[in-house]
Amino acid sequence: MANQKQDSIMSIQNLTKVFKSGLFKPEVTVAVKDVSFEMRPGTILSLVGESGSGKTTIGKLILKLLQPTGGKILYKGKDITAIKDKEGLKEYYRRVQAIFQDPFSSFNPLYRVDRVFDMVFKSFLNEDNKEEKIYKALESVNLNPERILNKFPHQLSGGQLQRLLIARALLLDVDILVADELISMLDASTRIGVLNLLVELCKKNGMSVLFITHDLNLGYYVSDYTLIMYKGRLVERGSTRKVYENPIHPYTKMLFNSVPDIGKMWDRSKEFLPEQVVHDVRKFYKENQGRGFEEVEEEHGVLFSDTY
Amino acid sequence: MAAREFWKRHENLYFALTNKKVLIGISIFTLMILLAIFGPALTPYSYDEFAGEGYLPPSKDHLFGTTLMGKDVFTRTVYGLRSTFAVGFIAGTIATLIGCIIGFLAGYYGKWIDEALMMITNIFLVFPLLALLIILAAYLPYRGIMTISIIVGMTAWPWTARAVRSQTLSIKNQGYVNLSRISGISVFRILREDIAANMFSYVFMVYILQFSGTILAAVGLEFLGLGPTQGVSLGLVMQNAVNWNAIQLGLWWWAILPGLVLTILVVSLYFINTGLDEVFNPRLREM
Amino acid sequence: MRENILEIRELKAYYKILKGDVKALDGVTFNVRRGEILGVAGESGCGKSTLASTLIYRKPPLKYISGEARLLGQDIMKMPEREFKKLRLKNISIIPQYALDAFSPTKKIKTFIGDLVSEHGIRPNKKFYDKVAERLDMVNLDPSVLNRYSIELSGGMKQRIIMIISSILDPDFLIADEITSALDVSSQRFVANLLANLRDEGIIGSAMFITHDLSILYQIAERIMIMYAGHFAEIGPTDEIVKNPRHPYTKALLASLPQVGIQYKDKRLTGIKGTPPHLLNIGPGCRFRFRCPYRTEKCEETPLREKVNEDHYVSCWNSKNIGSDNHG
Numbered sequence: 001m002a003n004q005k006q007d008s009i010m011s012i013q014n015l016t017k018v019f020k021s022g023l024f025k026p027e028v029t030v031a032v033k034d035v036s037f038e039m040r041p042g043t044i045l046s047l048v049g050e051s052g053s054g055k056t057t058i059g060k061l062i063l064k065l066l067q068p069t070g071g072k073i074l075y076k077g078k079d080i081t082a083i084k085d086k087e088g089l090k091e092y093y094r095r096v097q098a099i100f101q102d103p104f105s106s107f108n109p110l111y112r113v114d115r116v117f118d119m120v121f122k123s124f125l126n127e128d129n130k131e132e133k134i135y136k137a138l139e140s141v142n143l144n145p146e147r148i149l150n151k152f153p154h155q156l157s158g159g160q161l162q163r164l165l166i167a168r169a170l171l172l173d174v175d176i177l178v179a180d181e182l183i184s185m186l187d188a189s190t191r192i193g194v195l196n197l198l199v200e201l202c203k204k205n206g207m208s209v210l211f212i213t214h215d216l217n218l219g220y221y222v223s224d225y226t227l228i229m230y231k232g233r234l235v236e237r238g239s240t241r242k243v244y245e246n247p248i249h250p251y252t253k254m255l256f257n258s259v260p261d262i263g264k265m266w267d268r269s270k271e272f273l274p275e276q277v278v279h280d281v282r283k284f285y286k287e288n289q290g291r292g293f294e295e296v297e298e299e300h301g302v303l304f305s306d307t308y
Numbered sequence: 309m310a311a312r313e314f315w316k317r318h319e320n321l322y323f324a325l326t327n328k329k330v331l332i333g334i335s336i337f338t339l340m341i342l343l344a345i346f347g348p349a350l351t352p353y354s355y356d357e358f359a360g361e362g363y364l365p366p367s368k369d370h371l372f373g374t375t376l377m378g379k380d381v382f383t384r385t386v387y388g389l390r391s392t393f394a395v396g397f398i399a400g401t402i403a404t405l406i407g408c409i410i411g412f413l414a415g416y417y418g419k420w421i422d423e424a425l426m427m428i429t430n431i432f433l434v435f436p437l438l439a440l441l442i443i444l445a446a447y448l449p450y451r452g453i454m455t456i457s458i459i460v461g462m463t464a465w466p467w468t469a470r471a472v473r474s475q476t477l478s479i480k481n482q483g484y485v486n487l488s489r490i491s492g493i494s495v496f497r498i499l500r501e502d503i504a505a506n507m508f509s510y511v512f513m514v515y516i517l518q519f520s521g522t523i524l525a526a527v528g529l530e531f532l533g534l535g536p537t538q539g540v541s542l543g544l545v546m547q548n549a550v551n552w553n554a555i556q557l558g559l560w561w562w563a564i565l566p567g568l569v570l571t572i573l574v575v576s577l578y579f580i581n582t583g584l585d586e587v588f589n590p591r592l593r594e595m
Numbered sequence: 596m597r598e599n600i601l602e603i604r605e606l607k608a609y610y611k612i613l614k615g616d617v618k619a620l621d622g623v624t625f626n627v628r629r630g631e632i633l634g635v636a637g638e639s640g641c642g643k644s645t646l647a648s649t650l651i652y653r654k655p656p657l658k659y660i661s662g663e664a665r666l667l668g669q670d671i672m673k674m675p676e677r678e679f680k681k682l683r684l685k686n687i688s689i690i691p692q693y694a695l696d697a698f699s700p701t702k703k704i705k706t707f708i709g710d711l712v713s714e715h716g717i718r719p720n721k722k723f724y725d726k727v728a729e730r731l732d733m734v735n736l737d738p739s740v741l742n743r744y745s746i747e748l749s750g751g752m753k754q755r756i757i758m759i760i761s762s763i764l765d766p767d768f769l770i771a772d773e774i775t776s777a778l779d780v781s782s783q784r785f786v787a788n789l790l791a792n793l794r795d796e797g798i799i800g801s802a803m804f805i806t807h808d809l810s811i812l813y814q815i816a817e818r819i820m821i822m823y824a825g826h827f828a829e830i831g832p833t834d835e836i837v838k839n840p841r842h843p844y845t846k847a848l849l850a851s852l853p854q855v856g857i858q859y860k861d862k863r864l865t866g867i868k869g870t871p872p873h874l875l876n877i878g879p880g881c882r883f884r885f886r887c888p889y890r891t892e893k894c895e896e897t898p899l900r901e902k903v904n905e906d907h908y909v910s911c912w913n914s915k916n917i918g919s920d921n922h923g
Contacts, residue, residue, distance in 0.1 A: 050779035051750075063490055090492045098490055106483035110505050116487065123492030157870045165487075187638035188807065192851040192866035199859050214780065217810075221853040221864065244855060258784035260810040261854050262837055268788060273735055274751055274781035326613065 008038035009175055009208050010062070015071035017057050031057040034071070035234045037227055039176060039208040044199060046211040046219035046240070048255070049229030055212050058229075059178045062210065063098050064089065075176075094124045097174045101181035103161035107153035113161070114149050116168050124172060137167040141197055159190035166197060173205065180212045195222060216259045220244055225299075228252045230281070234293075238300030248302045250280040320509070320587055329583030336576035340569075344393050347386025355379070355387040355540045366561050373561035376552050381545070385566045388542040391453045392523055392570070395460065395541070398453075399522035402461025404515045407468025414469070415476025416503070426473070432466040445534035453536050460525045468514050475510050479503050509588040513581055520577040527570060542570050600768050600801050601627040606662035606672075608649040615876040619645040621825040622662070624900055627768065627801050632794060634816030634833070635805045636848075640871055642825040643805045644692055647772045651689045667767060684715050688766040688799075692773045694757045698745035705741040708760055717764075730759040734789060751782030755789065762793055767800035769793075774804075775811055783811065791815040809852060813837060818906070821845045824871045824882035827900060831907035839921050841903050841914040844883045846921075881911070889913040 017032040032054040039045055049055040060066045062073060064080065072079045080092055100106050107113060117134050121127055138145045141163040153161060162182055169177050179198065183191035199222050202209045213219050219226060219240070226243045228236040230251040236243055247253045254277045260266070284304075291304035324330050353359040359370065359380035366373045372381035414425040444459055445451060479485065480503065488498045529535055530543025531550075549555075549563035603625050610617035620642045627633050635643045645657065650671070653659055664672050666687055671679055691697075699707055708727065709719035717723065728738040734755040745753060754774060762769060771790055775783040793799045804816060812819050813833060820830040821842060829842040840846045847867045857864065869886040881887070884894040893912040900910045903918065911917070 050781070063486075065486055065489060093490050093492050096490075098486075100483040100486060102483055106487050108484040108488075108502050108506065111501070116491070119488065119491040119493055159870065188809075188848055188851050189638055189867035190870065192853075192864045193868070194866075196859070196863060196866070215853075216780065217853040217855055220855050221857055222859050240858070255780055256855070258781045259855065260783070260787075260808065260814050262810045262813045262849070262852060263854065266784060266788070266814050268791065272784055272788060274779075274785050275735070277781065 008040050009076060010039040011072075011074040012037050012039075012058075012062070013072040013074065015058065015061060015073065016069050017054075017061060017066060018069040030232050032061070032068075033232045035229075035232075036071075037234065037237060039210065041175070041208050042203055042206040043224040044202055044209045044211050044222050045225045045227065046213055046223035047227045047229060048213060048216060048219050050214055052231070053229040054232040055229050056180055059098065059180045059210065059212050062176070062178055063096065064092065090123060094172060095175040096178075097169045097172060097176070098178040098180065099162065099165045099169065099182045102185055103158040103165070104153060104185075106165060107161060109153055111152075112150055113153055113156065113164060116164065117171065120168060120172060133171060134167075137171045138164070140170060140201075141167045142193075143167065157190070158186050159194055162186065162194050163197065166194070166201065169207075170201065170205070174207060176208050176210070177202075178210045178212070181214070182211075183218070184213070184215065191218075198222070216244075216255060217261065228255070233303060233306060235303045236301070238297075242297065242300040246300070248296060250284045251277055254280070323587045324584065327583045327587055329579045330587065331583075333576045333579030333581075333583055336572060337580065340389065340573050340576065341393070343386055343569075344389040347389065348383070351380065351383045351386065353380040353383045355384045359383065363557075363559065366565075372565045373559070375548070375562055376554070376557070376559060381562055381565060384540050384545050385542065385569055388540050388545050388566060389569060389573075391536070391539055391541040392526070392543075392573070394453050395457045395526040396519040396523040398457035399461035399464065399526065400515060400519035402458065403464035403518045403522060404468055404511065406462070407465035407514070407518075408472050408511055410465070411469040411472025412476050412507075415473040416480060416499070418477075422473075425469070429466045429469045432463070433470075441529060442532070442534060445529065449537070451535070451537050453539060453541070456526055456529065456536055457522075460522045460529070464518060464522050464525060468518060471514060472507070472511070475507055476503065479506055482506075509584070513584055513588070516577055516581045516584070520574045523570075524574065542566050597628040597630060599626045600629050600667060601803075602663070602665040604663040604665075606646075606649065606664055607660035608645060608653065609658055609660050610645075611656045611658050612875075618874045618877055619657075619825050620649055621874075622897075623822070623827045625820055625827070625830050627803055629767075629800050630794065631817045632791060632802045632804055632815055634809075634812030634819040635803055635822065636807065636809050636812055636819060637822035637828075638807060638848075638871065640824065640874070641822040643822050644772055645825075646822075647689060647691075647770050647803075647805055650770065651683075651687070680715070684712075684717070684761070684764045684766060686766055687768045687770075688761045688764075689770040690757055690761045690772060690774050692776075694774075695750055695753050695777055698753060700745060703742055703744060704748075704756065707745070708741070708756075711760065712763070723763075726763065727759065730763065731756075733792075734759060749782070750778050751785060754778060754782065754786050758786070758789060758793070762799050765798050769799045769802040770805070771802055772805045773807070775806060775808065784814075787811050787815050809837075809848065810854075821848070824877075825874055826882050826897075827910050828883070829907075829909045829911075831904070835904065835907050839904075839918065841907065841909040841918050841921075842883075842911045843887045843889045843913070843917055846917060847886075889916060 013036050015032055015035045019029040019031055020026045035058060037045070047055045047058060057066065061068050064083070068081055073081055075092065075096065083089055083092060108115065121130055135145045138148060143160060143163050148156065148160065148164060183194050186194060195218065198209065201207065211219065211223055223240050226238065226240045227234055228243065228249065228251065235249045236247065236252045243252065244256065247256055258272070285306055288304035289307060293301055293303045295301045356379070358378040360374055360378055362374055362376045362378040364370050364374040370380050370382065372385055374380055410425050410429060414422040441459060441463065448455060485498060485502050488502050527543035530541050531547045533547060535541055535544045535547070545566045546563055549559070554562040603623060606620060606623050608620040610619055623646065635646065637643050648657055649659065650664060659672050662672070663670050666682065712719055712723070731738050731740065736752060736755060740748065740752065740756070775786050778786060790802055790804060794802060804812065806812060816833050818830060819833050819836045821828040821836070821844065823844045829836065829840065829845050836845060837849065840849060851864055851866050853864060867886050872882055872885060879897045881894040881898050884890045887894070891913060898910040898912050900908050903909050903914055
């Protein structure tokens with residue numbers, strides 16, 4: 001752990017987000033509760049969870065699209081949750097960027113796709129050799145600039161649009177890239193190309209990528225570290241191999257049991273109920289009462305009980 | 309080639325002009341406007357004069373016949389159409405404006421602003437508007453077209469506000485708004501280029517609906533005898549017809565023909581609206 | 596060999612739009628046998644959902660062009676709509692894509708179900724609801740869900756309700772269109788298993804499971820059909836398709852599937868370059884040729900469907916080369 005802290009570029013500490021709605025009878029939803037992890041340069045961290053697990057909220061908190069209720073987000077040792085002024089925000093976004101799930105809604109349909117480059121140049125970059133820089137970035141994500149620039153979003157495919165956004169991140173030479181379900185809307189045959197590209201660039205440029213996904217197979221394929229989220233809690237984290245080979249939390253176990261995999265048949269003789277996991281988790285927490293989040297081996301931690 | 313480029317760039321316009329419903333709707337609507345503008349010039353009578361014998365069925369001299377007292381129904385209808393257009397335009401604009409501003413603020417800022425504005429909207433929505441209108445109208449001894457329009461416009465906005473609010477909410481959560489935010493773009497530019505610009509077609513359609521909605525609301529008021537005290541309007545013509553038992557006396561043209569004109573006008577707006585819905589909604593267009 | 600419930604021959608259905616024909620389903624031939632689950636896979640725009648719509652409701656601009664679709668011997672393409680309606684739910688039934696969004700937020704589940712089935716001429720009386728309750732029990736739902744509103748239920752629960760309603764009259768043939776796509780991993784497994792259980796217990800005669808996810812089909816389908824850009828690509832037993840694909844598209848699709856146990860560091864998966872062609876007024880020829888590593892001149896002609904192995908059919912001029920590549 002000591003080693004991990006040393007070279008981490010972003011440190012998430014006890015992050016909590018509570019949503020309140022309703023003026024008279026406030027409804028409280030705990031979207032993220034007490035989540036901590038580190039991000040290191042040149043590594044891919046996958047944040048795995050089902051819908052409502054809080055994984056997207058974590059992405060938005062890091063991007064400052066939401067304000068946390070509690071906890072800290074340290075970027076290069078500085079707490080960024082306190083940044084409020086325009087200049088400070090700009091400085092932060094210069095190095096921390098994102099790619100969202102739906103390529104078609106990531107582009108304003110009324111403008112040509114070039115607008116995403118124009119915006120970053122206007123805000124962050126020197127406009128000298130602008131065109132040349134854009135061409136270079138597009139070519140490095142295997143896009144032909146002639147065929148991409150000056151087009152409207154609906155004239156391009158989802159795969160092309162996501163590559164374009166990767167090119168945008170490249171132009172900025174970002175430290176941290178939040179990729180929220182970036183390929184879940186793409187077809188099987190095109191998604192792998194985008195994914196390979198992302199990993200390649202991450203390794204080459206020393207980017208730190210937070211790969212948010214619900215797809216365990218994809219998570220395993222790309223990531224060095226894995227975080228498993230369940231109902232707003234980080235229930236298991238560690239190096240991808242260790243978490244996948246030796247899952248301990250009942251929720252993680254259930255996930256690995258239900259993922260469809262070619263060449264590995266589900267055991268259909270055993271009854272499988274998705275509702276069962278709620279009871280399993282409760283039982284697990286009860287048995288381990290008093291324990292909290294503990295490291296079970298090097299680079300592998302598990303939440304044993306949520307009532308510590 | 310140049311023409312092709314133009315249509316490529318203005319794809320929505322192309323689809324609008326090739327959509328049958330939009331074309332039919334616009335044609336009828338234009339005819340109605342022309343009738344309202346040039347109609348009075350086509351008729352030798354004025355709307356209040358006794359133009360001939362009473363009880364005349366439609367003929368060459370009196371296209372829509374005459375009333376019991378001998379007023380020319382066609383003349384009254386085209387003058388009435390003018391004021392109906394005026395009501396639709398003024399009241400529709402007022403309702404759309406108020407609705408857009410309230411809906412936009414509520415949707416964009418959310419939290420307590422949203423709660424407060426939506427509470428006001430809901431109060432207006434469930435308030436017995438007819439009672440309010442009757443009191444207001446009765447309180448004002450002299451009512452012109454303008455007064456009627458303002459009264460109708462001030463009460464017709466709540467559903468627009470709700471529709472615009474939900475539209476703003478959905479656009480606010482689009483990926484491109486978030487992308488602009490993390491691109492260091494100013495809030496003002498995001499509001500203008502990402503949110504307002506993408507709501508334009510929606511607001512336009514809301515306006516068309518408000519146009520026909522306020523026309524019908526005004527006719528309803530007039531029919532109850534709360535219409536303008538000066539001038540003439542379609543609702544007033546029909547109210548007179550009913551007051552004089554026109555149908556029972558066999559003067560069907562007095563009531564039916566102005567009503568038909570009103571129906572055609574509202575239907576043409578409906579056609580434009582559903583047609584544009586197909587145009588602006590790409591998924592429907594593809595199918 | 597088992598009886599064929601559905602026989603499709605050279606079925607074509609196009610979207611007739613202003614600019615011409617979108618040839619979304621262009622000459623597809625296959626059978627569905629009693630007691631089997633046939634998986635239909637392919638990427639978006641391959642025609643798999645058009646196939647479902649063609650069989651059930653052809654809303655304009657989707658138009659039937661030619662070919663046959665025989666359900667229990669009757670050609671349902673040439674059948675008047677009123678006749679076909681009588682087969683709905685009893686002989687043929689569908690779980691449409693996006694069915695989860697179809698729940699009315701203002702109606703109780705019970706009312707929603709009642710309205711739905713009465714459209715198909717079933718009276719939602721006590722006997723009907725007793726049967727519903729019995730089936731709900733089978734999918735591990737308490738009958739009290741009938742008195743709840745749709746927002747109170749999770750996606751997985753709603754999908755289960757839709758599944759038991761669409762199979763309430765024990766149809767011979769059920770089309771399941773992307774029933775797992777919008778669900779979480781755990782619900783996916785339950786819903787896919789449920790489809791197989793319905794078949795095992797004889798509640799449905801057979802099913803066509805349409806999805807983009809080959810790995811789910813591997814779990815429950817006996818045979819898999821692969822489609823590409825409106826064309827039939829390949830059909831065969833699941834194991835055969837997975838281990839010995841004979842169409843270059845199937846092969847590429849399998850090579851792009853991530854599996855637990857494969858990491859980027861150790862083995863690089865490969866995608867397919869390019870995108871599927873636009874189907875508007877598309878001419879003859881193999882539609883995969885623009886992205887195909889096995890492309891030859893012959894591919895300018897539309898490939899014919901040929902038998903390559905027991906129960907294994909392929910539409911590709913070069914399937915022999917691909918077969919030998921698999922073993923080499």
